[in-house]
Structure formats: C-alpha cells, structure tokens
Amino acid sequence: MPASIASLLSIALGAVLVNNxxxxxxxxxxxxxGVSKKVDTALGMGMAVIFVMGVASAVNWPxxxxxxxxxxxxxxxxxxxxTVTFILVIASLVQFVxxxxxxxxxxxxxxxxxxxxxxxTNCAVLGVVLQNTQKxxxxxxSLTYGIGGGIGFLVAIVLFASVRERMEFGKxxxxxxxxxxxxxxxxxxxxxxxxxxxxxxW
Amino acid sequence: xNVKKQFWxxxxxxxxxxxxxxxxxxxxxxxxxxxxGLGMGLSVLIILTCANVVISALRKIIPNKVRIACYIVxxxxxxxxxxLLLKAFVPALSKSLGLFIPLIVVNCIILGRAEGFASKNGxxxxxxxxxxxxxxxxxxxxxxxVIREFLGAGTFGGGLLNGGKGIQILPPDTVALGMILPxxxxxxxxxxxxxxxxxxNKPKKTKEVAK
Numbered sequence: 001m002p003a004s005i006a007s008l009l010s011i012a013l014g015a016v017l018v019n020n021x022x023x024x025x026x027x028x029x030x031x032x033x034g035v036s037k038k039v040d041t042a043l044g045m046g047m048a049v050i051f052v053m054g055v056a057s058a059v060n061w062p063x064x065x066x067x068x069x070x071x072x073x074x075x076x077x078x079x080x081x082x083t084v085t086f087i088l089v090i091a092s093l094v095q096f097v098x099x100x101x102x103x104x105x106x107x108x109x110x111x112x113x114x115x116x117x118x119x120x121t122n123c124a125v126l127g128v129v130l131q132n133t134q135k136x137x138x139x140x141x142s143l144t145y146g147i148g149g150g151i152g153f154l155v156a157i158v159l160f161a162s163v164r165e166r167m168e169f170g171k172x173x174x175x176x177x178x179x180x181x182x183x184x185x186x187x188x189x190x191x192x193x194x195x196x197x198x199x200x201x202w
Numbered sequence: 203x204n205v206k207k208q209f210w211x212x213x214x215x216x217x218x219x220x221x222x223x224x225x226x227x228x229x230x231x232x233x234x235x236x237x238x239g240l241g242m243g244l245s246v247l248i249i250l251t252c253a254n255v256v257i258s259a260l261r262k263i264i265p266n267k268v269r270i271a272c273y274i275v276x277x278x279x280x281x282x283x284x285x286l287l288l289k290a291f292v293p294a295l296s297k298s299l300g301l302f303i304p305l306i307v308v309n310c311i312i313l314g315r316a317e318g319f320a321s322k323n324g325x326x327x328x329x330x331x332x333x334x335x336x337x338x339x340x341x342x343x344x345x346x347x348v349i350r351e352f353l354g355a356g357t358f359g360g361g362l363l364n365g366g367k368g369i370q371i372l373p374p375d376t377v378a379l380g381m382i383l384p385x386x387x388x389x390x391x392x393x394x395x396x397x398x399x400x401x402x403n404k405p406k407k408t409k410e411v412a413k
Contacts, residue, residue, distance in 0.1 A: 024384050026231035030310055033226060080286060083304040084278040091271055120270075123227050123308045130304055175400035176392070179223060183392030190384040 008144045011137075015148030017196040021124045022156040023186075024193060028124030032157055033182065035115060042161035045115045046154030050147060052097065052119050053128050056090050057146030060129045061139050063089065086129045094120045124153055160189055205330060212334030218311045219342035220398045225311040228302050229343060230387040234354070239347030241295040243340025245288070245303065249280045250312050250339075251332030254320040256280075258328035261321050273316045278307045311339055342394075349390050354381030 021027045028049070035045045068078045068085060098116045101109040109116075119125060128149045132142040163185050172181050218224050228246075232238045256276050257264075264272045285303045288296040296303065306312065315335055320328040351357055356372030380386050 026227050026384065026387065027305075029226035029230060030224075033223070080282060083282050083285065083307055084275065087274055087278050087307050088271070091274060120274075121308045121310060121313060123305045126308050127301060127305060130301055134301070173396075175396040175403070177399075180392040180396035180399065183388045183395065187385050187388030187392065190388055191380070194383065194385065 008140060011141055011144050012148035012151075015145050016152040016155060017193070020152045020156055020193050020196075021127070021149045022153055023190040024197075025127070027127040028122050028153055031115070031118060031122050032153075032160065033179070033186075035118075036157050036161040036164055036182075039158060039161045039165060041115070042157045043154070046150075046157050048115055048119055049122065049124065049153050050150030052090075052094060052122075053125050053150040053153075054143060054147040055097070056093055056125050056129055057132055057142045058139075059093060060086055060089055061132065061137075061142045064133050082130070082133060083126075087126055090125055090129070091120045124149065156189070156193075160186060163189065208327075208330055209334050212331070212336075212338040213341060214338075215402075216335075217338040217342060217398075218314070218335050219339055220395055221402075222311075222314070223395075224314050225309045225339060226391075227305065228309060229346060230384070230391060232299055232302050233343055233346035233350055233387065233390075234382045235298075235351050236344070236347050236358070237295065238298055239343040240340065241288075241292070242299060242302065243336070243343045245284050245299075246306060246309065246311065246339055247333065247336025249277065249284055249306055250315060250336045251329055252280045253277045253312055254315060254328040254332035255325055257316045258320040258323060258325045264321075269321065270313075270317075273313060273321075274307065277312050277316070281306045311335065345394060346387075346390055349394070350381050350386055353378055354383075354386055 015021070019025055022029065022032045031045055031049075036042050063085065064082065068082055071077060094116060098109070101116070128146050132145060137145060164182060167181065167185060176184070212218070214221075216222060219226075219229050225246075228242055232242050253273075253276055257273055260272070260276075281304060284306075285296070288299075288303060315331060319331045323331070348358065352371065354377060356370060356374055356377040358369045358371055378386070381390065
C-alpha cells in the first residue's frame with residue numbers, strides 16, 4: 001500500500017503536536033527533566049534525539065518485517081523477541097553514531113557530549129519503534145513517525161528549557177524548589193498542548 | 203549492609219521515585235487507577251529483583267567495557283518474560299498498561315540499581331535491594347494513583363474493587379477530568395515530591411535545635 005503524502009503529513013503532525021511524545025504520551029521524561037536547564041543543551045539533545053529516532057525507526061523496520069515477523073518452519077514467529085532485539089539495536093546504533101561523529105564530525109560530537117550515550121535509555125526511542133510495529137506502519141510511515149516524534153521532543157524540551165531559564169529568577173516556596181516546581185511548569189505546558197488534541201487537518 | 207537501613211532507604215530516604223527521581227515515565231503515565239499502579243509496581247519489583255540477582259551473580263564475569271549492554275540484555279529478558287506472563291494470565295492489566303510493559307527495559311530504576319548496587323554487592327544483598335527498592339517504587343506509584351484517581355474520577359480502587367468500577371466517592375459530575383490526563387500527572391508528582399521534601403527537611407531541623 002503506497003502511503004499518500006497526506007497520510008504521511010497527518011502522521012507527522014500528529015507526532016509533533018497532537019500526540020506529542022513527551023507531553024501527552026509521557027515518553028522520554030527523564031531527559032526532558034534532566035537536560036532542560038539551558039536552552040542550548042536542550043537544543044543539542046533534541047537534535048540528537050531526532051536523528052536517533054529517525055535512524056532507529058528506519059533500521060528496526062526491516063529487522064522486524066523480515067526477521068522477527070517471518071514465518072519459520074512449524075509456523076512460529078520470533079515476535080516475542082521484539083523488545084530484546086529493538087533495545088540491542090538501539091544501543092549499538094547509539095554507540096555507532098557516537099563513534100562515527102567522533103571521527104567525522106567532531107564539532108557536533110563535542111556539542112552533544114554526554115547526551116549521546118544517554119539516548120539509549122530514552123524511552124521515546126524504544127517507544128517509537130514499538131509503536132511502529134504495533135500500529136503496523138509501512139517503512140515510509142515508520143520513518144515519518146520517528147522523525148516527527150523527534151521533532152515533537154525537540155519542540156517540547158526547548159519550550160520547557162526556556163520556561164525553566166526564566167523560572168530561575170522567580171521566588172517559590174522552599175519545598176517546591178528545584179524539581180517539583182519544574183514539574184508544575186511542565187504540567188502547564190502539557191495543558192497548553194492539550195489544546196492541540198482536537199486538531200485534525202487531513 | 204544492614205537490612206533495616208536498606209528497607210528504610212528503599213521506602214523513604216532513598217525512594218527511587220520520590221527522592222532519586224528515577225523512572226519518571228511510568229510514574230506519570232500509568233498512575234490513573236489503583237489496578238494499574240499496583241500491577242506496574244509488582245512487575246517492576248519482580249523484574250528488578252530477578253535482574254539484580256542475575257547481574258550480581260555475573261558481576262565478576264561481565265567485562266567492564268560492555269557492562270551496560272549486558273545489563274540491558276538481562277533486564278530485557280526478564281521484561282519479555284513478565285510481558286508474556288501478563289498477556290497470558292492478566293490480559294486486562296496487559297491491555298491497560300500497553301506499551302509501558304516493554305518500556306520497563308529502559309526504566310532507569312532498574313538500570314540504576316544494576317549499575318549502582320548489584321554490580322558491587324553480593325547476591326543476597328542485591329536481592330533484598332531489589333525487593334526494597336521495588337517496594338518503594340510501588341508505594342510511590344500507589345500514592346500517585348490514589349490521589350489522581352480520587353480527584354480525576356472520584357473513585358478508589360478502580361479496576362480492582364467493586365467489579366472493576368471502583369468505589370465512587372465523589373459524585374461523577376464534580377471531578378476534575380484533567381487530573382487523569384497528562385496535566386494532572388505532572389502536577390500531582392510535583393506536589394507529592396514537594397510534600398516529601400517538606401517532611402524530610404522538617405525532622406532534621408528539630409534535631410539541629412536539640413543539639
């Protein structure tokens with residue numbers, strides 16, 4: 001089934017705004033809270049996540065389609081190995097991307113720094129791959145969903161980081177200092193993103 | 203390692219969710235009814251304990267350079283087992299937790315305890331650590347569930363008591379639906395952590411005054 005441009009656009013828009021990975025599906029909260037103290041680092045993390053989510057979707061799709069979902073003798077499939085396979089592929093992919101960037105684009109490698117290895121345990125990456133298989137997306141749809149989800153993560157984390165930078169100067173009760181007040185701010189951003197939930201263009 | 207200290211560490215002073223701030227994703231996402239919270243809490247407890255035991259037993263064999271990958275394989279195997287068991291025996295729970303069961307693989311509590319505790323301690327201590335930390339996680343999830351379910355749906359024990367509907371406490375038209383949506387998740391966790399910080403700071407002050 002060839003995917004039409006409209007359906008791809010609808011998937012991308014859904015992943016960026018309506019079903020934003022961080023703010024409405026709760027995937028990738030750890031880096032969202034951990035790496036959002038400054039806009040610059042948030043931007044770097046977001047970029048790295050877009051890249052890894054896109055590549056992970058693209059690499060895991062054929063693996064799932066041609067190895068795990070294939071009928072073997074006796075009629076069994078290897079689908080029960082999905083979780084183990086996907087996480088291993090993602091972990092080695094992140095390692096590979098790290099080595100590649102270190103050798104060929106050292107400036108980008110420096111900018112991303114410690115955030116690259118952290119992406120392995122970002123549940124948004126494993127989440128997008130698992131969702132692709134659950135929803136039965138085609139290759140193009142998976143790739144779009146992966147990159148769209150990454151862009152959604154970037155939008156959310158950059159917005160949140162800019163809110164947090166301002167928050168440094170505000171006063172708040174002592175018990176709320178640091179993490180709790182950041183969660184309350186995240187809740188308000190999630191409230192704003194709820195406004196997109198009725199959005200249907202195509 | 204003293205067992206009593208380990209227990210209080212897991213439950214309160216080093217609670218994985220409320221103090222160490224690990225494993226945020228499931229804490230926010232699935233705490234909408236008591237059934238979900240307890241189910242997730244128990245699954246994590248079992249996986250954490252088993253993974254801790256295996257990793258602790260293998261700690262001298264696993265080469266340092268590839269240790270994270272090894273831990274992930276061990277954890278992922280246990281997660282797959284729990285996933286399949288839940289699908290077979292508790293399909294309702296498996297359906298309502300959905301994607302978040304396979305995502306236990308990347309729950310930072312488990313990797314964090316593997317790296318921080320099981321890779322340095324004996325099998326017995328690691329098993330206890332898994333049980334206590336898992337229990338602390340379960341308590342945190344339960345607190346979140348009770349608050350959000352009460353405010354968001356006006357019920358207690360949804361999915362578990364009263365034939366799955368839960369006991370209606372507030373009249374259904376007075377509830378704040380936002381509390382079981384993402385907004386309420388962030389807000390509740392923020393307030394709960396603030397409360398924990400408040401109570402943790404309080405006794406210290408009285409002790410200082412006493413000195």
